[in-house]
Amino acid sequence: MATPKNLFAKEVARAVGAGKAIALETVDFNDPNRPKTCLEADFTILPVNQGAMIEGNAGKPIDQMSKWWARRRSSVFRSILITAAGNAPEDPAHAAKLVWENDSANRQKKGAFFSLKVADIFMGGGPTLVEASRLGMQMTGNDLNPVAWFVVKQERAQIACATPASLSPRA
Numbered sequence: 001m002a003t004p005k006n007l008f009a010k011e012v013a014r015a016v017g018a019g020k021a022i023a024l025e026t027v028d029f030n031d032p033n034r035p036k037t038c039l040e041a042d043f044t045i046l047p048v049n050q051g052a053m054i055e056g057n058a059g060k061p062i063d064q065m066s067k068w069w070a071r072r073r074s075s076v077f078r079s080i081l082i083t084a085a086g087n088a089p090e091d092p093a094h095a096a097k098l099v100w101e102n103d104s105a106n107r108q109k110k111g112a113f114f115s116l117k118v119a120d121i122f123m124g125g126g127p128t129l130v131e132a133s134r135l136g137m138q139m140t141g142n143d144l145n146p147v148a149w150f151v152v153k154q155e156r157a158q159i160a161c162a163t164p165a166s167l168s169p170r171a
Helices: 004-016 045-057 074-085 092-102 127-135 146-157
Strands: 117-120 138-142 165-168
Touching (some): 045 074, 074 092, 074 127, 117 127, 127 138
Parallel strands (some): 117 138, 138 165
């Protein structure tokens, strides 16, 4: 049924390119002469803050099982992961545009990040691992706190992802 709420959600998704399959060019970290990443060229703090404010005003996402003590906005971690992996454009001023345009896209369909690995040795509530999983990255997490391990395990169970994950409850 096409309710006004559903129509509005579809229009917003279309406007931001949500679900659009992309293959963002990533850096080969095994190459000693690799080009710079977007993060090394220009960290896009203003668009990241704008996205975090929008997310913060939307309330707690359904996938967050608990109110972790130091919970950070998922959009911030997603932006950091995209900028850390994405190949910087020729003009560093375009790094923000590259991240913003690809923030809501579907990077898993084309496997843009499948070869990249993320390790979070103090995963806490897991925003880094949850967002890495959503991007299609291979991830490993560890935390001394068994509650942190349980929270992240439950959050990861709710994400449909084609990449393997490794979570350790203790060091």
